[in-house]
Amino acid sequence: MKAIGITKSLPVDDKNCFISFETEKPMPEAKIFWLKFMRFL
């Protein structure tokens, strides 16, 4: 998924104060359980 974050504390007038990056979609534990179960099958 796409997310906006920071890796450094920069002033707002610095155009790099935010970075856009891709990260894994978070999952509630029920969904993780079912994904593991499906893989097991």
Add this chain to the structure above:
Amino acid sequence: MVKIHAVSVNPVDYKVRKNAAKNNELDEPKILGWDAAGVVEAVGSEVSNFKVGDEVYYSGEYKRPGCNAEFQLIDSRIAGHKPSNFSFEEAAAMPLTAITAWEAIFDRLRLQKNGENNKKLLIIGGAGGVGSIGIQIAKKLTNIEVIATASREETSNWCKEMGADLIVNHHDLENEIKKANIENVDYILNFFDTDMHWDAMANLIKPQGHICSIVENKNPLDLNKLKNKSAAFHWEFMFTRSLFKTEDMISQHKILEELRLLFEEGSLKTTINKTFEGLDTQVFREVHELQESGKSIGKNVIKFIS
């Protein structure tokens, strides 16, 4: 897990941006954002108050990844169902400020619903996000007289629109209050600058009155100024319950549900002022800049999904 449609920006966002990685570069990017509205995509096995497809609004937790992303995991005890008459943008404007104002009014100052006749509440910083909904909650639910501070014509008009009975300029607070023939007030909510207004608050509070602030002080505060009056000072931090996993953590779900009903019946209205669009770094820069200027009125919202 929530698919996020809209978020709003609060002072906590730029405070964390400016301080979280001041002395070192983070290995993993930190996702900011503590106000969102969206749709539930998946639920954990112990969640009983939400199902997939529910529209929700929430603030989130201080220590967990924020909402400036396509998806977010959120503890169901601190989320509420989105008011059905609100767009995602209107709903995203509300959770952090409304929970803060609600907790300050009912949990810290302990005002009674419909029970504050002939009493006065001074709200310092009436046109900001928390002030805007704080004025509405106090007026609609407690019968108290609300005096709000604002210094510009634009912010004074906004406070009147939110329901304030009287507007005073915070640059000369004590004299402004005296000019209005008011000697003292029963309660004070400070949503602006604790250091700047400490002396005025100590002088204006009624004996045995209560002051609550949400803004940390930069210099030591002289609590002795409240001693002869037996006046009380309270902090409000809306992340306390989730930060310490307090036993009553679910009360924020209940607050958001109670607020939802008040929004739906039209007793309270959204405090959204400006809407921006896009999960984009430059959009976030623009909104942070506006928020940091201190001139922002109501709430600034960023819409992710059209």
